[in-house]
Amino acid sequence: LDTAKLHNFVTSNCMTYQINTYGCQMNAHDSEKIAGILEKNGFLEWDESSHQTKKADLIIFNTCCVRDHAEARVFGNIGALREAKENNPDMVIAVCGCMMQQEGMEQKISRRFPFVDIIFGTHNLDEFEKYIHEVIIEKKKIRQIQEGMEIIEDLPIKRAYNKSAYATIMYGCDNYCSYCIVPYVRGRERSRDMEAVVQEVRGLAKQGYVEITLLGQNVNSYGGNGNNASFPQLLRTLNEIDGLEFIRFMTSHPKDLSDELIEVMARCDKICKHIHLPVQSGSNRILTAMNRCYSREHYLSLIHKLRAQIPDIAVTTDIIVGFPGETEDDFEDTLRLMEQVRFTSAFTFMYSVRTGTKAADMQHQIDKKIKKQRLHRLNALQNQIIQEDAPGYINKTMRVMVDEVMNKKDEVKAKAENTKTVFLKGDPHMIGKVYEVKIKAARAGALVAEII
Ligand code: SF4
Numbered sequence: 047l048d049t050a051k052l053h054n055f056v057t058s059n060c061m062t063y064q065i066n067t068y069g070c071q072m073n074a075h076d077s078e079k080i081a082g083i084l085e086k087n088g089f090l091e092w093d094e095s096s097h098q099t100k101k102a103d104l105i106i107f108n109t110c111c112v113r114d115h116a117e118a119r120v121f122g123n124i125g126a127l128r129e130a131k132e133n134n135p136d137m138v139i140a141v142c143g144c145m146m147q148q149e150g151m152e153q154k155i156s157r158r159f160p161f162v163d164i165i166f167g168t169h170n171l172d173e174f175e176k177y178i179h180e181v182i183i184e185k186k187k188i189r190q191i192q193e194g195m196e197i198i199e200d201l202p203i204k205r206a207y208n209k210s211a212y213a214t215i216m217y218g219c220d221n222y223c224s225y226c227i228v229p230y231v232r233g234r235e236r237s238r239d240m241e242a243v244v245q246e247v248r249g250l251a252k253q254g255y256v257e258i259t260l261l262g263q264n265v266n267s268y269g270g271n272g273n274n275a276s277f278p279q280l281l282r283t284l285n286e287i288d289g290l291e292f293i294r295f296m297t298s299h300p301k302d303l304s305d306e307l308i309e310v311m312a313r314c315d316k317i318c319k320h321i322h323l324p325v326q327s328g329s330n331r332i333l334t335a336m337n338r339c340y341s342r343e344h345y346l347s348l349i350h351k352l353r354a355q356i357p358d359i360a361v362t363t364d365i366i367v368g369f370p371g372e373t374e375d376d377f378e379d380t381l382r383l384m385e386q387v388r389f390t391s392a393f394t395f396m397y398s399v400r401t402g403t404k405a406a407d408m409q410h411q412i413d414k415k416i417k418k419q420r421l422h423r424l425n426a427l428q429n430q431i432i433q434e435d436a437p438g439y440i441n442k443t444m445r446v447m448v449d450e451v452m453n454k455k456d457e458v459k460a461k462a463e464n465t466k467t468v469f470l471k472g473d474p475h476m477i478g479k480v481y482e483v484k485i486k487a488a489r490a491g492a493l494v495a496e497i498i
Contacts, residue, residue, distance in 0.1 A: 049087065052179045056088035064092040064102035066123065069110025071261050071296070073143060075212040076171060077108050080142075082202030083174050101130050101137065104178070109143035111227055111400070116145060124159050131161045138181055140164035142171070147231035148402065152191050167191040168232060172198040193233065199242055209447070209478035210292075211255045215243050215280065216262035221299065223326075224337045224404035225366065225397060228263055237268050240275035244283055251289035256480060257447055258284070260295040266302035278310040285314035291480040292447060292463060296322045301339040303348055312355040318463035319356055319444075320390075323348070324364035328383030329376035332369050335408070342383055349387050358442065360390035360464035367424055368397040368417030370408035377420050384427055388435060390465060392428045396421050436488040439466070443484050443498060448476040460495075467492040 055061075063084045067077040081091070084104070092102035105127065109120050124141065131137055139162045145151055146167045155165055163181045166174065169192045180186040197217065205211050218233040219226075247258050260280075262268060269275040277295075284293055293316045300323055311317050323345075327333050330341050352359050365380060384392070396417040399406045446460035446468045458472035460481070469492060470483060483495035 047176055047179055048183070049175070049179070052183055053088045055182060059103070061089050061103040062092040063089045063104040063106065064094070065106045065108060067108045068116060068120065068143065069108075069112060071212060071259065072214065072263075073108055073110055074206070075214055075261060076143070076168070077106075078203045078205055078212070079171060079201045080106060080108065080174060081204035084178070085204050086202045087175060087178065101127075101134075103136070104138040104140065106140045106142065109141060109145035111145040111148055111231060113395075113398075120145065121155075121158065124155070124162065128159070128161065138163045138178070140166070140177075142166045142168070142174075144168050144228070144231040146191055148227070152189055156189065164188040165191070169193065169196075172201060197236060197238055199238075205255075209255055209449070210257040210259070211250050212259050212261055213243060213246050213250070214238065214261045215265060215295075216268050219263035220267075221264060221339075222337060222404075224335065224408070225369065225400065227400040227403055230402055232263065235264070235267065235270065237262075237270065237275070240269070240280055240283070243280060244287075247284055247290065248287055251287050254289070254478070256290065256478060257292040257294065258290060260284075260293070262295075263297060264299040264302060265295045266298050266304070266307060276306075278304070278306045281307075281310050281314060281317060285316045290316055292445075293317045294320065298323050300325065300345050300348055305351065308348075308351055308355055311352075311359075319358055320360040320362070320464050321352060322362045322364075325383065325387075326364060326366050327369060327372070327376065328380035329372070330379075332372055332376050335371060335405075336366075336369060337404070342379065346383070346386060358444075358464065360466070361387060362391045362393070362465060363387075363389050364393045364395070365424060366395050366397050367420040368412040370397070370405055370412065371410040372397075372412055372420075377423075381424065381427055384424065384431070388431050389428065391432070392424075394421060394424050394428070439485045439488045439493055441485060443482060444468075444495075445480055446470070446483050446495070447480050448472060448478065451477065462493070468495045469493070470495045470497060472497075 065077045065080055067074055107120055110116055127139055141155060141162055146165060152165050155162055164177050166177060170190050177188045180188060216237040218235045219229045220235040222229050266277055268277040268280060298321055325345050326336055326338055328342050444462045446462045448458045448460040450459040451474050452459055456471055457469055458476050460468045462468050481497045484498045485493045485495050487494040
């Protein structure tokens with residue numbers, strides 16, 4: 047691979063790139079790697095705010111197939127580039143991400159959008175540099191979708207923020223929840239070597255990062271593939287790193303949340319008082335149909351243990367309404383669970399069919415009108431809980447990290463370890479710093495605090 051030739055070509059033509067990222071934090075972090083590879087090869091990030099009429103020289107769609115209508119949205123956006131590509135055949139268009147791992151997707155995109163230059167899957171990211179070379183220098187087209195289990199370390203990363211960083215600790219998922227496509231497109235679960243994660247985080251702390259978010263589809267089962275480490279052990283080790291202030295992680299699966307992990311969360315001062323623990327439904331019948339492998343009673347017992355050991359811990363969740371066969375009684379079980387737990391926030395979704403999953407073929411799919419009504423009722427209850435619980439924050443103390451200066455010159459916005467948005471008096475020097483604050487006023491959406 048003649049990287050010098052590619053670099054010369056890119057820099058002498060001042061080539062720019064634009065990445066369109068869909069989906070979760072895992073994808074956002076993959077986009078940071080894509081940006082890292084491009085900048086290593088001399089590309090500049092296309093500046094959207096400059097309102098140039100010219101588009102970027104290389105446009106990438108990093109796709110997701112987990113959410114509803116993902117395909118339609120991505121196809122619409124690729125199709126919108128048809129004319130620009132006809133006018134400028136040198137423009138490079140690439141499509142990647144987990145949607146590409148779906149059976150037949152590469153052929154579908156090639157047929158409908160033959161002008162797309164590069165199509166590659168989630169397991170081919172380490173070869174992206176080679177693909178750009180082949181397209182730009184050798185004028186080839188690339189179609190590469192692999193099945194892969196290997197973990198590639200040391201890809202260049204262009205971090206989107208300079209105080210807060212993501213670190214993936216594991217890839218794939220073995221759980222096969224019946225509605226979810228992830229195990230089919232991201233492959234079986236595999237964990238990064240603990241030493242590699244620790245080194246990465248240590249390096250980030252040295253560069254001045256204060257917040258780290260550990261990513262994985264099911265972080266609680268980290269290390270399960272025989273590399274001897276466990277998630278609690280990893281957290282204990284990271285908690286010792288100087289300079290690091292906030293350790294976050296997502297996503298936790300209730301069936302794998304151990305007493306040891308709760309104890310480590312309670313003991314380690316850098317681990318944020320927050321857990322994202324998707325419950326998905328409050329009905330045991332639906333949880334079984336979803337293949338979630340826990341009951342509502344087990345979930346509630348976890349919440350009890352968490353709150354007993356970590357007072358004020360924020361619990362956030364994901365909930366699906368209208369799963370096939372969900373009756374009014376099942377849905378009311380979910381409402382009751384929401385009332386019992388009183389989540390800090392909830393990401394709520396209407397069930398939508400994912401071709402290739404078990405739930406897609408289940409009988410008794412729920413009418414869209416009913417799903418919409420249930421979603422509306424669920425969101426109304428959650429909003430009511432947030433409103434009712436807001437005054438309870440007054441006079442509480444919490445740690446926050448300042449991340450933005452507000453229009454009002456003497457006000458800054460911060461994110462609390464419990465995920466709440468907090469406003470306080472301050473100036474730009476405070477960005478990226480962590481403060482202990484006392485809450486003075488509370489609204490549903492945000493808190494107002496003073497540094498103590
Ligand atoms: S745990 Fe379930 S919902 Fe989460 S990624 Fe794995 S299969 Fe999907």
